[in-house]
Amino acid sequence: MVALCSTTIWQNAEAQLLKKLKDKVNQAADKAVGDKTGTNTGTNTGNTGTTGSSTSTSSRPSNKGGAGLISTPPDIAANMTSSEASFKDNKFSESRYALQQSILGVELQIGKEILKSLPDSVQGLPKITEKDKVASSGWGWSGLTISRDYQKDDKFLGVGIQDFSYLGPAWAMFLNGGMMNSQVENEKQKMKNIMVKGNKGVISYDDSKGYTVVVMLTQGSALVWEGVNFASEDDIMKAVNTFDIDRIKKFLGEK
């Protein structure tokens, strides 16, 4: 804990120090360029360099666009073969890397299949395809995250599917506990337990965030919905119930 605190303090101090250093370097660079181009007025005290011709030459240009990265999901079968070959040669580091690449490839493919199975629109809210996200660490059960957004005007629904196996026991306690699962503030219910298509879950409401529904699946995965500007609990639950949870479970290998 002490180490963590020390690290945090140090990181803050370092960030401030770096910022000051960066400002000084920028000032010096501006001055040097200004001297060469004759644009210095002699009293350049600003630290951002936002005026004069020196700005256009010394400031870093902003990126105006590019083709991005080429999508190269790992070749699952090739990596399995590579892992096996390296294992036989006692090259365990290479074998492990290839195996993790295989897992990464499989998880990305599972993520894509799940996204394909989600509805195109939910209660009149169309999906925002460009925000579809599949992320995998390639490190096993805790690494897969899938999300999709639905939005029309100011009404928004986000759905996320995440493996939470390492949080599983904590969630089980939470859902079965009875201590924390019913929270009331100012006589308003803020959080409560619910059942969604036979799965235990929790719904919460916050004026600034809207509704959040979390459903834990059998072995650690969780489905999370965030609803902004939904009129009522009934409204958000109708949206949640349009999702085929059993099908998602099947993709994740959950019973």
Next chain:
Amino acid sequence: MKTTLFFFATILYCNIIFAQADYAKYIGTARTSFSKPDLEDTRYNLMLALQQLDMKVGQEILKILPEKMDSLTAQKKLDNIMANSAGWIGTTIHREYGMSQQNKVEVDIVSNSPMVASLNAWLNNPMFAQMGGRKAMKVDGYKGSYTYEVSESTDASGNAIKTPRSEMQIPIFSSLVTVKCDNMKEDDFVKMLNTLPISKIAEMLK
């Protein structure tokens, strides 16, 4: 004694064979599942193969650890490898040297240790590297955090007993190598640490 040693050597050998066989079995099943395609089953079997691979790496690391540290002999029957590919902590490898509690060295290697990030931050910051009752030093070229403390207790007669305890933590990639020892002077502890093949261990943990 010879029979006991032979018994444990046989167990270790069998474990190695099983780890190899299981790795091949799980990769084979993953390949079959992938051809169906059953992605979830593919993933499950790949994870199991990864566990077996980690077991194998653990066994290989145990093989390259020295037979003795200082004058203490490796207690191979207490060797322990736990492969856990289920998330934030990976494989844990444990080896003990010496028989008695008063004179024992423990070596633990944890892959994907959550401690590594904060330890690296501490080691790479000259301001903090000499604070908090510990200091930075190198073993086989790898930076680590050395802690020396004296714990006090009393024996049955009520006499005070002071026990010096040394601990060295060396982060290697995302793994953490920890060596602990009681009743040893700093110089002797450092000398003993240098018999550990850290570079070879680092190669395995890459």
